[in-house]
Amino acid sequence: MTIPSISTVDLKLLHVFMTVARSGGFALAQTELNVSQATISIHIKNLETRLGMSLCQRGRAGFALTEDGQRVYDATNALFNHIEDFRSVALGHDRLVGELQIGIIDNAVFHHKFQLGDAIERFGKLTHSVDFTVHVAPPNKLEEMVLGAQAHMAIGFFPRRLSQLSYAPIFTSRMELFCGKKHPLYKQAPKIDLAAIEACEHAQRGYVSADQLPENERNLNFTARAHSIEGLAHLILSGQYLAFLPVHYAEQWTAKKQMRSIRPELYAYDSIYEVIRRKSAARTPAEVKFYDLLMTMAVV
Structure with a gap:
């Protein structure tokens, strides 16, 4: 079938299709598109008819893109990037236009030396017409977003290495084992017996597989898990589990003596x-510029 020129x-x-795909479904795209789900459905159906292929699956099983x-x-993302490149040329080489989709792990806002907001502030002082979207997600989801072109770049802790991705260090975080005030170990002396620690129930980061764990974590008794740092904090504060947290994130509770570090x-x-x-x-020029700004802020 010959497809007519793009109009x-x-x-x-x-x-509309890109927004739905990036949002993860029709309902989640409503706010950004400011139209009803019925209208979005009509637009997607019209596009599928236009292209002669099914683009997504929707129903009780959830939303997912088909292979087509x-x-x-991917092709549309490349097309829109080329359009933004042309707009940049048309408006002058110093003009940054388009959009930036940035992903970041859920605890980075508490880091003392690195702040994504500082990079956005520096970018904001440049001459540009760029719309920002910031996504907060666990590492495995951030990887999926970048691989699926739902985010231009993402910042987080990535224990596995994927050949399709490039990696650039941006900051370092100290990880320590914590217990909550309600936990039996909280009031014990600093020199807690290692056997007692290993016998306790621990909560694991759900995005880190067993073979990716540091050596000193492999003997721990994992009976719970969370796919976000906040989820681990809830488990620690329950008094039922020990878990690792970034020190910069745990400080809001250690300062109030609601949790403490164990044998750092x-x-x-x-x-x-x-x-x-x-x-x-x-x-895109906007992506290149923002990435360069991030790298000047690296504090590894």
Whole structure:
């Protein structure tokens, strides 16, 4: 089938499709698009008819792109990047336009030396017409977003290495083992017996597999898990579990004596947070500039 030249209507339909895909479904795209789910459904159906293929699955099982949908998504992302490149040329080389989709792990806002907001502030002082979207998600979700072109880049802790991604260190965080005030170990002396620690119930980071755990964590008794740092904090504060947290995040509770570190001389270690980007992705001028700003702020 021969597809006619791309029209303004096609670009509008593709924009709706991209927004739905990035949002993860029709309902979540409503606010950004400011239209009803019924209207979004009509737009997606019209695009599917136009292209002669099914782009997404929706129903009780949830929203997901089909193989054709993923190909259209990648091609559309490249198309929009080229359009933004052209707009940059048309408006002058110093003009940054388009959008930036940035992902970041859920605890970074508490870090003392690195703040994403500082990078956005510096970018904001440049001449630009760029719309920002900041996504907060656990590492595995951030990887998916970058690989699926739902985010231009993401900042987090990534224990596995994927060949499709590039990695650049941005800051370091100290990790320590914590227990809550309600836990039996909280009031014990600093030199808590290691066997007692290993016998306790521990909460594991759900995005770190067993083979990715540091050596000193592999003997721990994991009976709970969370896929976010906040989830681990709730488990620690319950008094039922021990878990590792970044020190910069735990300080809000240690300062109030609601949790404490356990044997840091044995269990503490440094975790490197990185900026990931998809190797094969085309770079818009706005993305290149923002990435360069991030790298000037690196505090590894």
